[in-house]
Amino acid sequence: MILYLLRRVVYAVPIALAVGFVCFMLVQIAPGDPINAIVPPDAPADVVEQVRKDYGLDKPLPVQFGLWLSKVVVGDLGRSLATGRPVWADLRSAIGNTLTLAFCASGLGFILGCILGGLAGTFRGSVLDRGAVGIAVAGVSVPHYWLGMVLVVIFSVQLNWLPAMGAGPGGSSDWGWDWEHIKHLVLPAITLSVIPMGIVTRTVRGIVAEIMNQEFITALRGKGMTRGGVFRHVVKNAAPNALAVMGLQLGYLMGGSILVETVFSWPGTGLLLNSAIFQRDLPVLQGTILVLAMFFVALNLLVDLVQTALDPRIKRA
Amino acid sequence: MSTATTPTAAEAELAVQQRQAPVRSQGYWAGVWKRVRRDPVTIACALLLLLMLLAIVFAPLLAPHDPYQGSMIRRLRGIGTPNYPLGTDELGRDIVTRLLYGGRLSWFMGIVPVALAFVIGTTLGVTAGFMGGKVNMAIMRVTDVFYAFPSVLLAVAISGALGAGIFNAILSLTLVFVPQIIRVAESVTQGVRNLDFVDAARASGASGFTIVRVHVLGNVLGPIFVYATGLISVCMILSSGLSFLGLGTKPPEPEWGLMLNTLRTAIYVQPWVAVLPGACIFVTSICFNLLSDGLRQAMDVKG
Numbered sequence: 001m002i003l004y005l006l007r008r009v010v011y012a013v014p015i016a017l018a019v020g021f022v023c024f025m026l027v028q029i030a031p032g033d034p035i036n037a038i039v040p041p042d043a044p045a046d047v048v049e050q051v052r053k054d055y056g057l058d059k060p061l062p063v064q065f066g067l068w069l070s071k072v073v074v075g076d077l078g079r080s081l082a083t084g085r086p087v088w089a090d091l092r093s094a095i096g097n098t099l100t101l102a103f104c105a106s107g108l109g110f111i112l113g114c115i116l117g118g119l120a121g122t123f124r125g126s127v128l129d130r131g132a133v134g135i136a137v138a139g140v141s142v143p144h145y146w147l148g149m150v151l152v153v154i155f156s157v158q159l160n161w162l163p164a165m166g167a168g169p170g171g172s173s174d175w176g177w178d179w180e181h182i183k184h185l186v187l188p189a190i191t192l193s194v195i196p197m198g199i200v201t202r203t204v205r206g207i208v209a210e211i212m213n214q215e216f217i218t219a220l221r222g223k224g225m226t227r228g229g230v231f232r233h234v235v236k237n238a239a240p241n242a243l244a245v246m247g248l249q250l251g252y253l254m255g256g257s258i259l260v261e262t263v264f265s266w267p268g269t270g271l272l273l274n275s276a277i278f279q280r281d282l283p284v285l286q287g288t289i290l291v292l293a294m295f296f297v298a299l300n301l302l303v304d305l306v307q308t309a310l311d312p313r314i315k316r317a
Numbered sequence: 318m319s320t321a322t323t324p325t326a327a328e329a330e331l332a333v334q335q336r337q338a339p340v341r342s343q344g345y346w347a348g349v350w351k352r353v354r355r356d357p358v359t360i361a362c363a364l365l366l367l368l369m370l371l372a373i374v375f376a377p378l379l380a381p382h383d384p385y386q387g388s389m390i391r392r393l394r395g396i397g398t399p400n401y402p403l404g405t406d407e408l409g410r411d412i413v414t415r416l417l418y419g420g421r422l423s424w425f426m427g428i429v430p431v432a433l434a435f436v437i438g439t440t441l442g443v444t445a446g447f448m449g450g451k452v453n454m455a456i457m458r459v460t461d462v463f464y465a466f467p468s469v470l471l472a473v474a475i476s477g478a479l480g481a482g483i484f485n486a487i488l489s490l491t492l493v494f495v496p497q498i499i500r501v502a503e504s505v506t507q508g509v510r511n512l513d514f515v516d517a518a519r520a521s522g523a524s525g526f527t528i529v530r531v532h533v534l535g536n537v538l539g540p541i542f543v544y545a546t547g548l549i550s551v552c553m554i555l556s557s558g559l560s561f562l563g564l565g566t567k568p569p570e571p572e573w574g575l576m577l578n579t580l581r582t583a584i585y586v587q588p589w590v591a592v593l594p595g596a597c598i599f600v601t602s603i604c605f606n607l608l609s610d611g612l613r614q615a616m617d618v619k620g
Contacts, residue, residue: 146595255467
């Protein structure tokens, strides 16, 4: 198993490099000279040439990639065109906010999904099952940015219970775990939780139904085990797969929260990306995508490792 | 008469065969159709989608107003306004008309990337699965890289770098779905590749191309197709999402995601008018999802 874990970690390195290359290429495929991503459009011509030399943009592409990579690994993601500040400075606080939102949303989705999926899988074919499956299909089919708007219309515009925008009072972007901040978190977190809720429901329903059909469950029942005891066995068997699905969902939410963050003006990476797209601020776009994608690669790896550790049946080494 | 009352063993067997004959002669697709017919949810979704398709195709005949012509004195009317049953948008354009015309682009952007990805992904995936070895390695390792991006992020990244526009949005969405279809195509092809009839065809001298065309494709297209229909719903949400972010469709073109974006500022004035385009996306997407689930069951595709 140690060998398998090691191999898995080593295999993540070329993937991470390739992901880095795709992010590097983002600026290359953008229409126009990549130099425009570094200097403001009104810079004089000799300055542009100087910057081109400094950045090595007159060298062949592979060399450029190497230069870019050597900067990125020490945390230099370049400077924003719009603000002139280092990309990493803005990105750091944004990542914190996105993580807060993604963790709450995936936690909520996971809990709801496990309850719905567990009930549906246990009472397969019942009204309960049909209801849970219906909710799951709706959860994966709903355009979540629209659901966000609907929730704002109901709870902010009509009922005036919860704030519609921002992450804290007065539009502050610093997060804290007090009531005022949590009130801002409720609607975006519910909105973002519907997708993992739907997917976890489907997965857990499948897993539980499969486990319930196995002979050892019948045997446990036959020897007179209580419902709670059987339940514990089912949970133990279902946990590795359910957790794996959840881990990946957390990663999808990190990347996918851009739409929900736009609806709620949540000051995270999504809003940062949105304004970068709006201003064609390519360094910010590239840096944000790179960090989010790397986070996803790391999360994939972590999920694999945890799953291997949790499930003694996996001996792939 | 006497033979009918006391049939011989051979006759009895014949009778059994005759009774089974119509069942056996029934083709695969007839069986699928029979199962679909018994599934009211799938039928309802298919009918609803057909209705929507007709409505958006015949939008010029059905629409009561011009989709681009607004009026400053009729901005943001509510639902139930005379002549404007679903109200007007921020530029005074009729919502019913805009929804009808908007469906055209939304459907187009929901289906075209999946169709393109289906063709490209099936070609590459079947090649990888059938050839194996180094070709498989090359194709699948590149696929892994794109899998390392969450799909929304990848679509936003490529569209964001290329800039707004329908063509760029379709390009980025196709790139999002190609790796997913490659994976499915590769795995089902590998399942078929080692079956006996493929070996038999090879032993009787069929070339690789003929085997793929005659024996492999017929067995893998069904599962890949079902998977692809499930992607239409995702694609529609993503493409509308791109338009919602200001990528994808540009104003004044009517498109559900873009309408949702421009009406977003109006949620304090006409909240229920503002959420209508999203409801259209939701209904279409849930119908495609249920249709795909129904097809999956009827065609007995695993996974």
